[in-house]
Amino acid sequence: MKINSSLEYLLLRYKENKLSQSNLIVTDDIDKCVSELKIVVKNILCSDTFSASCDKCNICHLIDENSLSNFIVIEPDGAAIKKEQVSTLMNKFMLKPDLVNNNVFIIKNAEKLNASSSNTMLKFIEEPSPYNIGFLVTNNINAILPTIISRCQITKVNYNEEIIEDEEIIDLASVFVDKIENDYYNALFFVKENLLSKDYDKDRYILLLRKMLDIYYEVLVNKINEFKSNNDNFMYLNNLNYDILNKKVQILTGYLDRLNYNVNMNLFFDSLIVEMR
Ligand SMILES: [Zn+2]
Missing domain, CATH: 1.20.272 (Zinc Finger, Delta Prime; domain 3)
Known part of the structure; x- marks a missing residue:
């Protein structure tokens, strides 16, 4: 499966050991972006040589099932992403991963972090464990706490961008x-x-x-x-x-x-x- 070139670039950065631990992804299609991001995550965590249909390793299978403890996707619980959701993530990701090399999290609709969960998130990414990699995915960068933005590598992933040729x-x-x-x-x-x-x-x-x-x-x-x-x-x-x-x-x-x-x-x-x- 082909993924957006900006996401491919993130993977390349990972392979070069240059991927930031905190990434803010600004996209015009959150669902599509998150599903392609999961392919990036599989590439990162796969115990085998990842291929589009990795059926050799258990890791990819667990990612598909959303049951790998080292990969967590957080989505808004109702109207907002709550502080407890972020603190739970923090606690789970305090330890060195055992099965895989990294702990990876995705915050889907990061613009739904409210004042208190934003502050917890900020603490989390201010002093990341060296094994953690995070992707905050949003369609509205203006709703993200500026102090969070300043700590993230920003990637733009647009699917519907019509190139202005005029x-x-x-x-x-x-x-x-x-x-x-x-x-x-x-x-x-x-x-x-x-x-x-x-x-x-x-x-x-x-x-x-x-x-x-x-x-x-x-x-x-x-x-x-x-x-x-x-x-x-x-x-x-x-x-x-x-x-x-x-x-x-x-x-x-x-x-x-x-x-x-x-x-x-x-x-x-x-x-x-x-x-x-
Ligand atoms: Zn695999």
Whole structure:
């Protein structure tokens, strides 16, 4: 079975001994992502040479049955993931695993960690036992405690990402970001001249905001993972600190949502620019 290339990359990192012990996976399809992640986990824990249908080892069988004590998946119990669920996991994973090399956990819908379970989770990943590997899977990074985010390696796993191929919009998005960040007083003028005057339909404005969101998001993810952005066009965004980038991602996400309703585009851009500043 073929899995998402970002998940394959995690496996590669594991084989190179470079996989982070705490991983935050941001995906647009949690169920699919978790089921593919289980294949990664089997690769990690399999006692034999893993193959798609490993029927030689008991470990893979136990993983399939959800009955391997060294592999735990936590899902929300009702509306939230509760503190007790996380403390139970902590206690179970205090010991060195016996049958396998690692203890592996998956937190499904990590955005459902509430204030108290988030704090327990934070304690858990702050001082991980050297055998533990964790995957927090979410579809909403903004709902995750920033202190948790800062301790995790972030991986984006998108299944429904439609690649934006509209060159004009791609250019406009990068110039608009540049105006907002470096030439604020002319940003509104830019909008009037280059966006509003063209009388685009709503879909293209949505595309524009999605592209802008991608730009900020990529810099944010690189910053958290301490990669230097490979995109020289947005070097100036690297100078923004984590909190500000995170805030800007949140603002753009909110504005993108507003485009689903009837909005006056003039006022929309006006207040977007003010808030982004
Ligand atoms: Zn196996």
